[in-house]
Amino acid sequence: MHYVIMGCGRVGASLATDLSERGHSVAIIDQDPAAFMRLPDSFEGQQVTGVGFDREALEQAGITEAAGFAAVSSGDNSNIIAARVVRETFGVSNVVARIYDPQRAAIYERFGVPTVPTVSWTTDQVLRRLIPLPAKVELRHSTADLCVYHVQVGVPWLGRSVRELESYLPLRVAFLVRGGEGVLPRDSTVLQRGDEVRIIASPKDLSLIEAVLAEGPQEETE
Known part of the structure; x- marks a missing residue:
């Protein structure tokens, strides 16, 4: 299956690598081309330079064929906007957004976007939102x-x-x-x-x- 990740920080790079190693097709988006240096040399996924909620960048990343989308950049607003664009514009229901402010997480959940507060953040939690994992x-x-x-x-x-x-x-x-x-x-x-x-x-x-x-x-x- 194909997954699109927004944000190639430590968590985004780890998530993209993990999905790729599990045999999935992955595209990762970041505004800073230097951010892709966090990816290992063995990473075979697509690297897209651009804004994660921009239609052109998302389409280049293959969002229309995506089975899931994770917004894990460093900004709450960017993450929730990207998640909503992907869900409402491109019809991808399997989305998750990283949220730094846990008090705002419940508000965003009302928009139908599952969130993971940073205080309880692990790559494993995002993977469990995107793909089936063992207990x-x-x-x-x-x-x-x-x-x-x-x-x-x-x-x-x-x-x-x-x-x-x-x-x-x-x-x-x-x-x-x-x-x-x-x-x-x-x-x-x-x-x-x-x-x-x-x-x-x-x-x-x-x-x-x-x-x-x-x-x-x-x-x-x-």
Whole structure:
């Protein structure tokens, strides 16, 4: 798949390299040609000099064929403008924007653009917004057969409640991160796009859990 990255700073270069090494096609945009020096010599992706929310630069980067877009420049306004242009003008729904001010993140989420505040920033978090990744172990008990996992919830589960998820799979939802803030879910809490979900489950059930989280519940047929 093809992905477009805006901003070739430390995070943008790392993200572009990681996606490329995973076999994806990548184009990275930056106003400063010298910024591309952060990319390794082995990087095979496209380097586009220009403004990340400029139509010409985006089209040169192949945005019309993109499966996802990440705006990770050093400016909040540039990132959110670029993310909205890509989403609203080019119809790319899979976008994420880096935000330095976590208090503004919730406002931007209302525009339908998932954000990642810098205070909790890692390349892994952006990758999890763009492409499917395996569950990540965040806590493992030394004796109990249980772990806390950071998992991705597929589109079929969006709009469904935590109660539905827990009744369908052998897990408990420990907490969510939504708009940069932690949420202790109730049974009635509805899963939303951009939620970072942590679950408690047994390692022996993980393969089943990951498959069903990605594909959604199987509808009963008569």
